Amino acid sequence: MTERKPPGVSFESWIDKQIREAQARGEFAELPGAGKPLPHGNDTSYDELWWIKQKMAREGLSVLPPTLALRKEAEDALAAAAAAPSERVVRRIVEDINAKIRDVMFKPPPGPPLGLKPYDVEAVVREWREAREE
Template sequence: MTERKPPGVSFESWVDKQIREAEARGEFDHLPGAGKPLPGGNDTSYDELWWIKQKMAREGLSVLPPTLALRKEAEDAVARALDAPSERVVREIITSINVKIREVMFKPPPGPPLGLKPYDVEAVVRDWRERRSAGSAD
């Protein structure tokens, strides 16, 4: 659309006319999703941030307070450690997450309290060994 709005014509009516003419020419017929309801259209409440939330969901992003994000990271670290291929890797994973936990313990970020303390590396290594020996018994 390269036309300019003629002087004296209201912007709304000029835009409506452009849309009506493009529709008559069939320019909207082959758009993705043509004839289908808009995603999220069933929701009766309007959320002005809907597009941001959809973009974040598509990108796999989340906005959590730093302490809650660290809690999730700590859970994932323990799970990774328990599935690690060697004791050295278990120790590296747990030592690394412990550094982050200690940072938050001594310099709390904004948000809810962390509610975690550093993991006992030896206890996680013990659990890792038990899981490994149980898996090899199958």
Template sequence: MTERKPPGVDFESWVDKQIRDADARGEFAELPGVGKPLPSEMDSTYDELWWVKRKMAREGFSVLPPTLALRKEAEDALEAAAKAPSERVVRRIVEEINVKIRDVMFKPPPGPPLGLKPYDVEEVVRQWREGRAER
């Protein structure tokens, strides 16, 4: 659009006229999503960062502070260890998460404190064995 607002014309009236003219020419008729309701997440209270959050989720980025993301990862690791097919896999899962926990303990990132300490590998293996015996 290269047309300039004429002097003396109210800006809002000029913009409204441009929109009405474009609509009359059918320039909005083929836009994606025309005539469809807004996505359900738009129905809630307005969040000015909605598009940033949606983009981050689509790209697989975490919106959690690093320590909270690690807490979630530690919980997931314990669940994975409980379902592991062998003791060797249990040990590998717990040792890998322990490395990450130790790194955060000694070099804390910004954000809330981690509140975790490395897991006792032998205790997790013992629980895994008990879980297998109950099946």
């Protein structure tokens, strides 16, 4: 594949010719996973960016700016508090996320504004208790 495309030949036909010749030489035989679909998780819906997302997950990269990541973390913290087994755990979860929110409020990182304020621990605990009584 080191040769250059001849002038006057379209890229598609030149590329097709290169692929055909490589196939004839057997360069595509014995490739790992040959004849199998590309792995893209167990999700039944197709996501055209699945391979990018897997690569970023393997590399530990985040696509969200820090403030948006904290918003997501805050949502997850409220969900975790709602499912917590005890009031003590609810308080710890909410106090931990409140500390992170306060840090960002006083030292904003680059990116969009956070748009959150610390949660009222007592209100979250009250909601947790009410959900347990139902």
